[in-house]
Amino acid sequence: MREVAIIGIGQTTVDEHWSKSIRELAGDAVLAALKDAGRSTVDGLYVGNMMSGILSKQENLGALIADWVGLHDAEAAKVEAACGSGAAALRTGLMAVSSGLMDSVVVVGVEKMTEGLPVETTAALATAADADYEAAQGLSFVGINALVMRRYMYEYGWKHADFAPFSINAHANAVNNPYARLHESITEKDYLKARMVADPINLLDASPTGDGSAAVVLVAADTLKLNASRRITIAGSGSAIDSVAVHDRIQPTWLSAAEKSSRKAYAQAGLGPQDINLFELHDAFSIMAALSLEACGFAERGQGPRLANEGQIRLNGSIPVCTMGGLKARGHPVGATGIYQIVELVEQLRGEAGPNQVDGARIAMAQNIGGSGASIITHILKAS
């Protein structure tokens, strides 16, 4: 298989983009990424998106977006794995180039979530869960995560306040990210008094919805003649699944698909958790941040919150997470999130993360989760 490099990134702000259709929003990110890559065309375009059929009455996004940006000779398709759609599309783009079938692709994640009524978005998000055995019982997506968090607190003895550092860290980092949805730093006091959404998940445990798009340009690394600072390759990629319904899992407080997918990525890269300089994890809810750290080998089982309370997840800690605000504060336009994470890794590995730069970042990991742990895709990037 050929090595694959990321040579271009683009993103829109995560916001309420009521004046832009989904093709325009995605087009902005694709054109920015192509410009950054210094290219006008690619062989293929893959779209990570979850809910355009329901919320925008629009499928066939691959052809729609490729046509809109003028990539008339590219082939195109949409890839869906619920909130993990972005990384699932990236993995497809990676296969296209590493197989030799294509020399270059653009992968774009896009989601427009604020167009309809909030209740419509909530119902659309529930399609990530098991429609027959979870959603049909009236369980919302946040409700499912609340059950997991409550069980986790019971099993390991953590209090709600122990999850505060995840939210505080994400909000602090988003202040310096011009593309983030929220720019307010918060205190532990803010966290504790936030409105309850689904006990024990309050408003500062949950990531905000939003409209947004992010894109990356992938090429076969052997076609490159770049200076070293721009050579960023995908060193590892892994994908795994678990039961969609949380009650079907033997261990509801363990992300087995995160463990499996990160192990695959580590093995491919010949690396381990100790080699990772920063980790863009999927903090859709603060409980998911804790579970991800544990499943990927950064914390002992049940000890994710300890790592956060020790300050190890901050920019100067042993494993900085959510360095540009994470899902919690950059925002979580679901199908786009997996690509925002990759864009942010590239910013860090290029040394272009501004005040949020992780010193000496050379190896960085992103993990994107679809459903409450059902579809999990991990990527490790490396700067040379």
Place this chain on the structure above:
Amino acid sequence: MREVAIIGIGQTTVDEHWSKSIRELAGDAVLAALKDAGRSTVDGLYVGNMMSGILSKQENLGALIADWVGLHDAEAAKVEAACGSGAAALRTGLMAVSSGLMDSVVVVGVEKMTEGLPVETTAALATAADADYEAAQGLSFVGINALVMRRYMYEYGWKHADFAPFSINAHANAVNNPYARLHESITEKDYLKARMVADPINLLDASPTGDGSAAVVLVAADTLKLNASRRITIAGSGSAIDSVAVHDRIQPTWLSAAEKSSRKAYAQAGLGPQDINLFELHDAFSIMAALSLEACGFAERGQGPRLANEGQIRLNGSIPVCTMGGLKARGHPVGATGIYQIVELVEQLRGEAGPNQVDGARIAMAQNIGGSGASIITHILKAS
């Protein structure tokens, strides 16, 4: 790139499967394909599906189906390209195996279209068109195809009756296919007196909706030790796009994406139209059958209906099409159709097509179309 072989096929009937959820329907096809392949597991599962989010309130189908059939160690995702989703998923599975990333995958197409009200299905189908510039104007999907057919009849001087042989041929072939939605052969008189749907498209120009699922198992050909009659490889694969809105195309009566994608597949296979023994084309509407034959090099421009009227598309003709009933009579569960086509090619290449067997079939082509010509994917299979 490694050569990829198809070693297992499975399908459900196309019908109103009200007693089965979408995971059960897909699971039936996957398990049948695995059994046919003599395997209990694969490395990956790709789902071709268009409308599960809208009609079944269920996304995350990759993990859902893989978990349901017990493929707990496989990775999984859904691929969407409107009514071309099945072949788009196949192409993804092909990349996964040919890249060396995986040794085996199952690709399953599934659609459940009869659960809700017909008006809901009609609205869901319209998401294959341009939501902002076609559907928002009140154009249904059949309405768009009717405009294309009317224009084509005007440009080339064909009458409605000239399209009858497409429908007659498909219905005749479906009689012997136990999996088909419709088993009635029809006459030209039936065709001419059928109820109008969207002038000039009547009920016998249009494919029926339905619930159904079909699956294939792909493996790296170099891992095989099979007797020759079972060795069927994917010799060519091509995918291309066009504008989603038909009015955006310079030539609305020419399927440029069909031309481009078939050329790519021919080039990869080192073959041309003269080498193809049968062609499963995308006759969602009879006009699309005519346009496909022209764009893929089987008929001169504007002369698709002539080929049909000469009887060349019949089982004993120069280029048999819809040999098991096509979309018109086997039925068109949209995201599943592209895989039904592949299953039918394999039946023909194995010599297991019963009364519908095309004598001496060794090279066969399938083409799956998403939208009214926007996303088109072509595959050529070869028996050795």
